[in-house]
Amino acid sequence: MTTPPPILDLSQMIERHRPRFRTASEFVEAALREAILSGVLPGGLPLRQEELAAAFGVSRMPVREALRQLEARALVEFHPHRGAVVVEISAQDAADISAIRAALEPAALRLSLPHLTRDDLALAADLIAEMDAEADPGRMGELNRRFHMTLYARAGRPRLLALTEQHLAAADRYLRFQFAALAHHPRSQDEHNALLAACRNGDADRACALVTRHILAAEELLTRFLTVRAAHSG
Amino acid sequence: MTTPPPILDLSQMIERHRPRFRTASEFVEAALREAILSGVLPGGLPLRQEELAAAFGVSRMPVREALRQLEARALVEFHPHRGAVVVEISAQDAADISAIRAALEPAALRLSLPHLTRDDLALAADLIAEMDAEADPGRMGELNRRFHMTLYARAGRPRLLALTEQHLAAADRYLRFQFAALAHHPRSQDEHNALLAACRNGDADRACALVTRHILAAEELLTRFLTVRAAHSG
DNA sequence: TGCGTGGATATTGGATCCAATTTATCCAAG
DNA sequence: CTTGGATAAATTGGATCCAATATCCACGCA
CATH class of the missing domain: 1.10.10.10 (Winged helix-like DNA-binding domain superfamily/Winged helix DNA-binding domain)
Known part of the structure; x- marks a missing residue:
């Protein structure tokens, strides 16, 4: 049978x-x-x-x-x-996507930041608050994506934004591992708040540095988790 | 009829x-x-x-x-x-592609540079020499693409490299305008040589700065040309 | 004369059908 | 018992056929 x-x-x-x-x-x-x-x-x-x-x-x-x-x-x-x-997911692939995000997102942010409106910043703040109340990983990914894209939205570069959103979305495949890799959540929220503050101050250099660190920090945690996990199962 | x-x-x-x-x-x-x-x-x-x-x-x-x-x-x-x-080409689209290249290529180069071999550098030098002798824009684009990708090839990030190559290729649509925008060629070759020299010295910061400038210089020239051209025809 | 409506035509979007290739199964031989 | 090969089944790739939609043009009417 x-x-x-x-x-x-x-x-x-x-x-x-x-x-x-x-x-x-x-x-x-x-x-x-x-x-x-x-x-x-x-x-x-x-x-x-x-x-x-x-x-x-x-x-x-x-x-x-x-x-x-x-x-x-x-x-x-x-x-x-x-x-x-x-396509399979892997620690290598996660690192690959992170490298792309770490390249694209600061560039998008730098172009967008000078044109961000008060409404944009308020929306971003709302999204951080929504994330605090959200437990479901799927919805969480959606909110995280919208938060980031809100900050990049005024870049005025359609292709750059489309690519950025694609790879933010691609990172969602690893979201549940990030949750599993112990409470990444609160730390991530601190980083979101710091990033938003830098945007409010119009400090492009700081904002770019923060978003880069934010991406690489998540990646490092994830890589370690996935590597250990692969070693166990293999 | x-x-x-x-x-x-x-x-x-x-x-x-x-x-x-x-x-x-x-x-x-x-x-x-x-x-x-x-x-x-x-x-x-x-x-x-x-x-x-x-x-x-x-x-x-x-x-x-x-x-x-x-x-x-x-x-x-x-x-x-x-x-x-x-899809139509435009000054905006050219700037969009340049922004993506300027984000991706330094990242790829930084990852790749420490692992470049003597053979890689020799191949890159050969490609510069070939470009000197090449007049056809189509072949030129191919050689330029191979030169750049040779320097990035050791990054060990398949997705990042694929994206980079895609957007190098996308820039080819604007190549004939770059030729038309008066002799960009010799200057570009100087930039290629300087970039290769920095790679030989293992100077990542300088190499990244050079590749960024290389991309943005080409973009500025192109944008000006396309903008003038659009104003004439429109 | 200009404009809106309606039908003919062209072209795409979707379904079905056929061919080519791969994978699985079964039997025989070593 | 394992291995090799031939054959059968499953699945994709490609071609053709039909339906749905948009465009174009003529016609009628204000």
Whole structure:
């Protein structure tokens, strides 16, 4: 008797994204992306086109287009005639993403900071407060992303911002490990508050230094945790 | 009488890429990407799926998958039920790409520099020499890209390097304007030589500063040229 | 004469169908 | 019992077909 195929529970993503898009392709792409980033579809999972199509209630074609887009975003890998697989997470990959964030985010912040409005700063403060009250890692990632992007939003560089947001989102795949790696949370909030204060003062150098440290601190903690974990399981 | 449809001369890309790939999708994606980056398919051009399929000798399906990948790389835009268009170039977009390069490349260089070998440095020197003898902008872009990537190659961060190479390639769309913006070439070569010298000395701070200046200098020249040009035509 | 409406046409988006390749299974031989 | 190979099943890649949507142009009307 063969093991029953793992039921893909994508209902969350379906109801959240389906009404927002005009084409099935874009809907499937958005839903799959969130499913991967949130960990519903773990690294290494083979993505059977037929199965996904059934789960989303569409044919295989929009699934294929969506998978190609996710391939370009380095979230899935294609192996010719063998199909697509969710890319694995690893300490190396986490470091890779952190290096990219540490390069992009200070640049975005420096361009954005002079144009931040009082409203932007107030929104950022609100988001920090919301994070204090939030326990769910998924929502937490969303709030964290919005906090950071609020500070970068006035950079006036669409491509730079899109890349930054992509890699902030990519970091979400490691969020649950950050939670597991003991209470990173309160420290992270202190860093958020310090960063916001520097932005309020218009101190670009300090703000950039803080955001860089913030990213690298999280990465170091995460790398240590993932390395230990890999050593145990391997 | 309607104007004859513009014949897409993609023969260069076809013969260069066709044998390198196992699936039609990947072949079409690589060929289209190069056609856009090299300027054979200019910004604003509507990409008719049927026409491309005929030009490549395949059906519409691999074309669609390729277009989706290029969309994720911000080289084409989809408009629902109206098709894909090559994204326009502009002074703003050039500045955007430069900002990304100026963020990524010093980071890559700093990680890579300590691990550069004698052979890497020799190869970089060879590439500078080749550039001196090269007049064709297309080949020039390729050599320039290889020179830069040679210096970054030992960073040990696949995602960071892939992003860097993508945006080096994206800058190629503006290469012919850089040539037009009077002889940028010799100055650029001086900068390349200085950068290589700093790498030889293992002076990371100086190398990073030089590569940043190199990128921003090219951008300033380009922005001025494109702005003037836009003012004339507009 | 200008503008809005309606139908024809072109083109995309999605579904189905077929071919090519890989993986799994089973049997035989060592 | 293991290993090799042939064959069958599963799955992807590609082509074709159909439906949905947008654009274009003619026509009618103010």
